[in-house]
Amino acid sequence: MSVFDPVEASHAAPSDGRSWLERIPVAYWVVGLALLIMPAIAGDFMLFQIFGWTFILGLIALGLMFLGGYGGMVSLAQMSIAGVGGYMVAIFGVSAIDTISLGWPWYVAIPIALVIAMLFGTLTGWLAVRTEGIYTIMITLAIAAAFFYFARQNYVMFNGFSGFNGVLPPMLFGVDWRDPAAFYYLTLFWAALGYLVVLYISRAPFGLALQGVRDNPRRMSALGYNVTAHRVAAYTFAALLAAIGGILLTWQSAQISPGTAGIGPAIDILVIAVIGGMRHPVGPFIGAFIYVILKTYAIDALVTLGLAGERFQLLIGVAFLAIVFWSPDGIIGLWDRLREDRKRDPLTGRGGEGP
Amino acid sequence: MNAVLDAGSTISERLGATGTANALELKGVSKYFGALAALSDVDITVRPSERRAVLGSNGAGKTTLFNCVAGDFPSTTGTIRFFGEDITQFPPHERIRRGLRRTYQISLLFTGLTVLDNIFLACVGVSRSRFSFLQPGRDDALMASAENLVRVVHLEDARDEQVATLSYGQQRQLEIAMALAGAPRFILFDEPAAGLSPTERSELIEILVGLPTHMGFIIIEHDMDVALRVAESVTMMHNGRIFKEGSPAEIEDDPEVQALYLGGDDG
Amino acid sequence: MTDFVRRHPIWAAVTAILAAILIWMIFALWPSWLVDLIGKKKVFLNALFNGITLGGLYFLVASGFTLIFGLMRNVNLAHGSLYLLGGYVGYEFAELTGYWLLAFPAAFIVVALFGILLQLGVFRRMEGQDLRQTLVTIGISIIMADLMLWGWGGDFYNISAPSWLSGPLETILVTSQKRSGDLVYLKYPLVRVVIFLAAVTIGVGMWLLLNRTKIGMLIRAGVDDRDMLSATGARIQLVFLGVFAFGAGLAGIAGVVGGTFQSVAPGEDIRFLLASLVVVIVGGMGSIPGAALGALLIGLAEQFGSVYMPTYAVVLTFLIMVGVLAFRPQGLMGRS
Ligand SMILES: Nc1ncnc2c1ncn2[C@@H]1O[C@H](COP(=O)(O)OP(=O)(O)OP(=O)(O)O)[C@@H](O)[C@H]1O
Ligand SMILES: [Mg+2]
Numbered sequence: 001m002s003v004f005d006p007v008e009a010s011h012a013a014p015s016d017g018r019s020w021l022e023r024i025p026v027a028y029w030v031v032g033l034a035l036l037i038m039p040a041i042a043g044d045f046m047l048f049q050i051f052g053w054t055f056i057l058g059l060i061a062l063g064l065m066f067l068g069g070y071g072g073m074v075s076l077a078q079m080s081i082a083g084v085g086g087y088m089v090a091i092f093g094v095s096a097i098d099t100i101s102l103g104w105p106w107y108v109a110i111p112i113a114l115v116i117a118m119l120f121g122t123l124t125g126w127l128a129v130r131t132e133g134i135y136t137i138m139i140t141l142a143i144a145a146a147f148f149y150f151a152r153q154n155y156v157m158f159n160g161f162s163g164f165n166g167v168l169p170p171m172l173f174g175v176d177w178r179d180p181a182a183f184y185y186l187t188l189f190w191a192a193l194g195y196l197v198v199l200y201i202s203r204a205p206f207g208l209a210l211q212g213v214r215d216n217p218r219r220m221s222a223l224g225y226n227v228t229a230h231r232v233a234a235y236t237f238a239a240l241l242a243a244i245g246g247i248l249l250t251w252q253s254a255q256i257s258p259g260t261a262g263i264g265p266a267i268d269i270l271v272i273a274v275i276g277g278m279r280h281p282v283g284p285f286i287g288a289f290i291y292v293i294l295k296t297y298a299i300d301a302l303v304t305l306g307l308a309g310e311r312f313q314l315l316i317g318v319a320f321l322a323i324v325f326w327s328p329d330g331i332i333g334l335w336d337r338l339r340e341d342r343k344r345d346p347l348t349g350r351g352g353e354g355p
Numbered sequence: 356m357n358a359v360l361d362a363g364s365t366i367s368e369r370l371g372a373t374g375t376a377n378a379l380e381l382k383g384v385s386k387y388f389g390a391l392a393a394l395s396d397v398d399i400t401v402r403p404s405e406r407r408a409v410l411g412s413n414g415a416g417k418t419t420l421f422n423c424v425a426g427d428f429p430s431t432t433g434t435i436r437f438f439g440e441d442i443t444q445f446p447p448h449e450r451i452r453r454g455l456r457r458t459y460q461i462s463l464l465f466t467g468l469t470v471l472d473n474i475f476l477a478c479v480g481v482s483r484s485r486f487s488f489l490q491p492g493r494d495d496a497l498m499a500s501a502e503n504l505v506r507v508v509h510l511e512d513a514r515d516e517q518v519a520t521l522s523y524g525q526q527r528q529l530e531i532a533m534a535l536a537g538a539p540r541f542i543l544f545d546e547p548a549a550g551l552s553p554t555e556r557s558e559l560i561e562i563l564v565g566l567p568t569h570m571g572f573i574i575i576e577h578d579m580d581v582a583l584r585v586a587e588s589v590t591m592m593h594n595g596r597i598f599k600e601g602s603p604a605e606i607e608d609d610p611e612v613q614a615l616y617l618g619g620d621d622g
Numbered sequence: 623m624t625d626f627v628r629r630h631p632i633w634a635a636v637t638a639i640l641a642a643i644l645i646w647m648i649f650a651l652w653p654s655w656l657v658d659l660i661g662k663k664k665v666f667l668n669a670l671f672n673g674i675t676l677g678g679l680y681f682l683v684a685s686g687f688t689l690i691f692g693l694m695r696n697v698n699l700a701h702g703s704l705y706l707l708g709g710y711v712g713y714e715f716a717e718l719t720g721y722w723l724l725a726f727p728a729a730f731i732v733v734a735l736f737g738i739l740l741q742l743g744v745f746r747r748m749e750g751q752d753l754r755q756t757l758v759t760i761g762i763s764i765i766m767a768d769l770m771l772w773g774w775g776g777d778f779y780n781i782s783a784p785s786w787l788s789g790p791l792e793t794i795l796v797t798s799q800k801r802s803g804d805l806v807y808l809k810y811p812l813v814r815v816v817i818f819l820a821a822v823t824i825g826v827g828m829w830l831l832l833n834r835t836k837i838g839m840l841i842r843a844g845v846d847d848r849d850m851l852s853a854t855g856a857r858i859q860l861v862f863l864g865v866f867a868f869g870a871g872l873a874g875i876a877g878v879v880g881g882t883f884q885s886v887a888p889g890e891d892i893r894f895l896l897a898s899l900v901v902v903i904v905g906g907m908g909s910i911p912g913a914a915l916g917a918l919l920i921g922l923a924e925q926f927g928s929v930y931m932p933t934y935a936v937v938l939t940f941l942i943m944v945g946v947l948a949f950r951p952q953g954l955m956g957r958s
Contacts, residue, residue: 074756131947134695134756138697138903139903142903142940142943145940146937146939150937153934153937201488204490204491205476205485206487208468208476208479209479216463221426222427223451223480223481225448225480225485226446226448230485267760271760311772313765313768313771314769317762320761320764
């Protein structure tokens with residue numbers, strides 16, 4: 001399927017003599033600079049709600065892009081793993097529910113949360129890879145639902161329906177990290193780091209091998225790779241991304257409840273990754289931005305059009321369907337196609353590159 | 356060239372450790388696809404440095420034999436020993452990590468990657484860096500051995516080409532390079548010469564003959580001339596069974612073989 | 623059977639003992655220590671029968687899902703939406719005509735037609751692209767959920783069974799003994815029994831159709847050998863269409879059943895989609911007997927769970943699923 005056409009030929013070898021600084025494409029400088037000076041331009045709502053949320057959802061969806069784009073495995077459990085991360089900082093760290101929260105310092109609580117979320121992700125992966133391809137989506141959806149119901153019914157650890165509130169980031173360096181500009185930089189930092197790490201790993205042995213496993217598992221095991229272990233490890237790594245996103249998400253709204261990791265949000269992450277495109281790590285962030293914009297402004301737009309604001313789901317559904325139908329590689333697929341068209345030689349109709 | 360392949364390998368040490376065990380020892384190996392016996396009750400013994408050709412008409416079960424030995428599918432019955440170790444129940448990657456290698460009759464390559472990356476993947480697969488999150492640096496040993504293998508199979512010019520753009524013959528050469536990654540102790544070549552031009556064929560023979568002498572292999576080959584030039588012993592298969600074994604001369608002169616194979620219009 | 627006993631004597635013995643205990647628990651008058659231990663017999667029997675009848679409902683939904691999956695390898699995540707649509711259509715029809723029985727053919731036909739539309743408009747255009755098809759079904763279920771919410775609002779609708787079905791059925795099972803010495807017999811809603819029997823009939827019918835008819839042979843051959851499908855060409859397209867329509871129609875019927883047992887409301891689509899997923903994962907993907915076994919297990923787990931360990935009822939269901947995935951990833955009745 002074309003969502004999973006081989007991600008453009010990767011190079012494991014350092015290809016030329018330029019220093020790494022010189023090899024950074026211009027687009028990165030432009031986007032990077034724009035993102036860095038954003039707090040000077042944008043208002044608090046923009047920074048906190050639009051960009052902060054975009055980076056967080058993008059980070060969670062980035063894990064799905066890694067699994068799906070490089071590993072060929074589409075998991076619906078990313079949001080549940082994010083939820084585990086969020087819940088664990090609330091349980092081990094500080095929250096308003098002090099009967100449950102242990103109140104451990106952040107430098108203990110956060111690592112524990114990440115590790116538990118990664119264990120959960122690994123277990124999910126281990127269960128999901130036991131069957132072939134298309135079942136993955138069913139199994140992970142069922143696991144996501146299980147986590148949702150469990151969190152909702154368990155009062156001893158998860159505080160049931162209402163979950164935890166008052167879960168705040170630590171006052172590190174004397175900064176209130178929920179201050180819009182600070183939160184913006186915090187989420188930007190993790191999103192950018194996640195993006196770069198994924199890009200880097202895609203050309204490291206682990207990432208290359210994962211792509212090999214996606215394209216031809218039989219060949220990979222005939223080269224000495226333990227295909228199952230590689231797939232499970234990919235889940236573990238994707239879980240790390242989701243867990244970071246989940247902790248940030250919890251800090252953003254200062255609370256976590258079963259609804260955060262419900263079935264709707266689980267599917268939204270898939271929608272985000274697919275709309276953005278799973279061929280390149282930038283896709284999830286584009287998808288997240290579109291999703292956040294729609295979610296924030298569509299209600300007003302719909303009301304102006306005389307429709308009820310609740311029709312937002314309809315809008316998202318139609319957008320998703322349109323993308324799956326017409327551009328399986330998402331927005332980045334559309335973008336690539338546009339570029340191809342422009343490069344095309346008007347006489348021969350052939351692409352501008354290669355033979 | 357031998358030096359290239361020997362570099363960093365521990366073959367001699369490993370050989371010392373396993374003593375005089377045979378490279379491959381199959382006892383009573385059968386493979387059924389439903390009711391079809393693709394292999395029945397096959398016994399084969401190959402010495403560590405032996406070079407064996409397997410002949411047989413289409414559907415004789417040659418590729419199935421390789422699949423059972425390399426673990427692509429499990430055999431239905433029988434035991435398979437590799438340098439004395441019973442590998443019958445091992446998954447493919449465990450067999451590969453013990454020094455077994457194979458090529459595929461129909462190339463199985465990563466067409467979206469470059470030649471070098473394909474070979475690099477093969478080198479990583481039998482190294483300890485399989486899960487490495489670090490990109491290879493300038494002086495990466497695995498990358499260096501991958502580059503050596505590019506030279507061994509004469510693909511220097513295509514080193515950075517995407518595999519999809521390679522000619523058929525080049526893809527066959529790449530297939531061989533991937534089987535030479537790491538420190539192979541024994542290799543299974545599945546019709547490496549099929550579909551090659553006469554020049555490519557002699558290049559291939561040169562590569563095979565030039566392999567380090569301690570490196571044994573089995574080669575499936577329809578072309579008697581190729582088989583006889585690279586192999587010192589021959590196994591004839593027919594209908595999933597071992598039909599004849601012997602030196603090339605014996606096989607060539609055997610009237611039954613002639614009637615069945617050399618005289619036949621297939622093959 | 624005898625073969626099983628010979629090969630696994632211990633398991634056979636354990637099964638026999640468990641069955642004997644179960645039969646005893648159903649028919650015997652419970653001694654007081656047992657009542658002290660796990661509560662009234664009436665509660666137990668109700669959980670048992672509710673579990674079995676809920677299993678019947680789950681089977682109706684899941685069998686269509688697994689049939690479609692088995693033949694076309696399409697994970698139709700809009701299956702829950704088909705269920706909900708059937709519920710609403712059935713409700714409207716029953717209200718309109720006043721005949722509960724008419725709700726069934728109406729829901730079947732409308733949802734089956736919708737299924738045909740899906741098959742022609744979506745799946746045939748994306749043949750062989752499993753993942754893309756699945757994604758499309760997610761999109762469709764999002765859209766359908768919102769359209770149905772738009773149309774019917776967030777209210778709960780109950781499809782009421784006719785009076786001749788609504789009474790309780792006097793069973794011969796004793797639940798307890800009054801102080802006066804009179805035996806108290808279990809009363810159970812007749813409609814649930816009737817619907818369960820209907821589900822069993824449909825299940826047996828499907829099994830016979832698949833195993834005893836020519837068209838069934840064609841379908842099974844298609845499931846076993848994907849390559850054969852392309853070889854038989856046009857005829858198989860018709861079979862695809864038929865299977866899809868039938869599977870969708872079953873979901874529609876199930877919607878009416880669900881609306882009678884419980885209610886029709888937003889969110890039920892996801893609930894029954896999940897139930898179908900778990901049932902086929904547990905039972906074995908693509909297998910009708912597997913769907914029956916899985917549905918029974920899940921129905922029982924849910925009911926017993928909600929009676930005896932209310933906080934973790936849903937989790938019990940998923941634990942069963944995880945256990946099956948861990949030890950028998952192809953499902954209880956699935957082939958590896
Ligand atoms: N995966 C499979 N499923 C079913 N039958 C198979 C499978 N692989 C091989 N066979 C059958 O097993 C028999 C032996 O096949 P095999 O590929 O081993 O022959 P071969 O000697 O390699 O022939 P060739 O010279 O054509 O490569 C054939 O009849 C083939 O159809
Ligand atoms: Mg062959």
